[in-house]
Amino acid sequence: MSPEKDAWDAEALKRALERAADLILSETETLTRADQAIGDGDHGIGMARGFNAVKAALPACEPTVPAVLETVGRTLMLKVGGSSGAIFGTLFMAGSKAVSEAPFDAEGFARFLEAGLEGVQKRGNARPGDKTLVDALAPAAAEARATLHQNGGASLGQCLHAAARAAGDGMERTRGMVATLGRAKTLGERSLGHPDPGAISMTLLLRGLAGAMNEAP
Amino acid sequence: MSPEKDAWDAEALKRALERAADLILSETETLTRADQAIGDGDHGIGMARGFNAVKAALPACEPTVPAVLETVGRTLMLKVGGSSGAIFGTLFMAGSKAVSEAPFDAEGFARFLEAGLEGVQKRGNARPGDKTLVDALAPAAAEARATLHQNGGASLGQCLHAAARAAGDGMERTRGMVATLGRAKTLGERSLGHPDPGAISMTLLLRGLAGAMNEAP
Amino acid sequence: MNKARKILNDPLRVADELLEGLVLAGDGKVVKLPGVNALVRPDLPEGKVALLVGGGSGHEPLFHGFVGKNMADGAACGDIFAAPSPDVPYEATKAIHRGNGVLYLYGNYAGDAMNFDIAAEMAAADGIRVETIRICDDVASAPPERASERRGIAGDLYMIKIAGGAAATYPTLDEVVRVTRKAVDNIRSLGVALAAGSIPQTGEPTFLLPDDEIEIGMGVHGEPGVGRQKMTSADALTAQMLERLLADLPFKQGDSVCLLVNSLGSTTMMECLIVNRAARALLAERGITVHATDIGPYVTCQEMAGFSITLMRLDDELRRLYDLPADSVGYRKMGKAGA
């Protein structure tokens, strides 16, 4: 565990978010197909619109950790549209309020996810099992906190990777769920077997952040 | 040629018209099918509605030849609807003006058809070859006049039968025509091979009248 | 093509039942005459010039849906796609005549012409003066030299709006006839059929159109138009149609028009708005200004897919009459001044 990578300053956080944006942008087609299967097919288009706007907005953003996260949230909220715009926007807006101006460390990351989850659930009233991105976000938040406590304090990198893994597992579990919220609700039993599109996006976001940790600055 | 059958008084004319009405009523289905093939399928329904009304109206009608024909015309006009209501109504209304109060004889019959034809053509502008009932009515009128002149004066019965035959031949010839007027016009070439529904009705009307001549009073 | 799913009772009583429903929807503003399928306004003042419209049913809200204030005074309603028998317009004529003559206004179709003409003769025999104007706005149905042979399509709405306004405000039948003829001279329409509607009695399609083909100028029952072609974009289709439409009157730079984008049934308002966008761009290019716009299913042929564009060139008189408020089940409008 190298101490200089144990936290991101605002500029490092920007770079990590750009990297996550690129991962989501490269998977637009996957998201489109997933939303075509059980939704209305616009999730990929919306996320691509949103994360392109995020990449455009980050460079000029005030270099503090809360400001960076708040900018991402505001941008996603205004550009994505539909349900996921409100949800991803809320995740970052609510999460930004839980972190300090100090560098973004494991504790900050865990707080970000916890506060983001709380905001998302307040905004959309989704509970685990409703087949939404909450089914990826909730285990990710829990796993980040558990990893942090487990070793009597873990690195940001350990927490990011653990959260991304948990999100991916949660996303896979949504295949077995019947949608009870949002547009996929219409399909009822027909949504079985397909993963939730928003849960895929959530997983990609965390994988992108985790991947940034391993890269040269 | 028996002189007492050489002309119909108003009561005999009523009976002959009732007989023609019965023939048309018994062929309603034929007319429906013919209009389904190249029109909108309502010709049988309309003619049935009209000639049922004729049978109901005749008994109370003032017993003069022009009044009987005028009653038939007015009744058809008001009850049939669509194009054929106007056309059959006009045939009888216009025809009724060409006959005198004297018994209905061969000369009267020829005048009735000629004046009726003129009225029908004035009303609807159909010329022979347009694939309408004019293609049955025009040869019937011509044949009635020709028969009358041929033998230096023919009986009503001879004229009725000749006219009915000419109408039937004319109706058969409409199979080879492309409709240029009315609803069947829509079909263009597709109307080929099918007889004109109104020409069938016209033929049935004349056959019914001719048939009445052979019956006991 | 699957059979259309229709909400009906007895398919043979469609016209009777829809008229009953229409009278009820009029909330007292229209009544049905006993014994005939005619609707009339009960509240016509003595001396008013009367406007009678009508034709086959199945094109709702046309014609019977356009009876009301500043619109028609009566409508003679036939069976589905069939002209009414003459007693219907005749009885309606007697019911709406207020001593100052009656204008008959209907689409230029043979069956309608014959039956309304007979009614006019019967009314004349009763001493009622009747004048007749046949709507012939469909530029696809005959060349300009034979404009009077053209069919009536969606221009029906504007014809009834203008004639209704005139009959509500002008003192004589001659004046109403004059301005209604002026409307005929200044209204042009062109439609396009994308898919057939169905015949309510049978559920069968009203005509056949090969998959992926459309027909520009096809009549509302499938009457032949300008020709078939492959489906294309909204913008290209609108341009193609407007070109022909504008050349016909012709409409010229500086003209002021009313613009109607009429859905033939199942074409959505969304699509009509996209057509409107294209039409307005082209009209602006030609220097033609749009005074007012109407968009919706006003002259329909069951659930037929397609639309038509109607232009009415305005002068001060037509503009004033168009701007009058209107109140009928099928067409309602506030006055220009507001309320």
Next chain:
Amino acid sequence: MNKARKILNDPLRVADELLEGLVLAGDGKVVKLPGVNALVRPDLPEGKVALLVGGGSGHEPLFHGFVGKNMADGAACGDIFAAPSPDVPYEATKAIHRGNGVLYLYGNYAGDAMNFDIAAEMAAADGIRVETIRICDDVASAPPERASERRGIAGDLYMIKIAGGAAATYPTLDEVVRVTRKAVDNIRSLGVALAAGSIPQTGEPTFLLPDDEIEIGMGVHGEPGVGRQKMTSADALTAQMLERLLADLPFKQGDSVCLLVNSLGSTTMMECLIVNRAARALLAERGITVHATDIGPYVTCQEMAGFSITLMRLDDELRRLYDLPADSVGYRKMGKAGA
């Protein structure tokens, strides 16, 4: 089922293009805000309580077609069947706010609720007072105990008519909220789907319904309703639907109502009139009087076949507001007094 024949350009630009067409159809009475798909009235007086509506597009004339005099002051328009992002209602809010608060009124769907809520929070941060009422008239979508969870369907029209009238005449947002809540309490709808419409981007059906089956209460995008059954007659269907509808409020003898028979797209006015006939007979039997009737495609889902019945129970205040004249591209009306 064949692919629908749609008149479109770029399927991904449908919302942008239809809004452009709508602004043009408004003849100056509505303008689009730069950068967002929001329509607003440009002529709002200072101090007017503002009414903002909105939601996914593809249901035209709902919502953006209902911006106009005595109707909505602005509409936030999403993509086809998708909620608008919060900047759209937020920008619209800033554009129509006249210092006296803004009422948000939209259908009760999760995506809309989240995005409008965010806009409301953004507006609140700017010091603009926003109140929210979600339309939940569809009795099929939840039992009466959970009425606030119901979907909004064709009752949208009456909600906007009442709220728009109130916002045009009442001096405070509280008063507008009070009467709009009263409208929520007194409006009930129930629909029936006969055949799916299509998704404009793909032409694919919005949902699947077995041949010859219908679903009572199905939502406008195919959301589950009361249950599937075989097709039946207009009279039987209307009776079945009204029974459930009347029991829900419940509507009682002596009530006076407005009645809306709304086509979901391709169901014709002819059919809606036949439904109206049946509905009126049943209402008369129950001693319920109809103050006014609206019939037409007001809240649609592309060329979906089916209809809904909406009843609004009136008191003097709701009656007065309903009777106000209205002027929008999608709903126009003379005042009761005439003009």
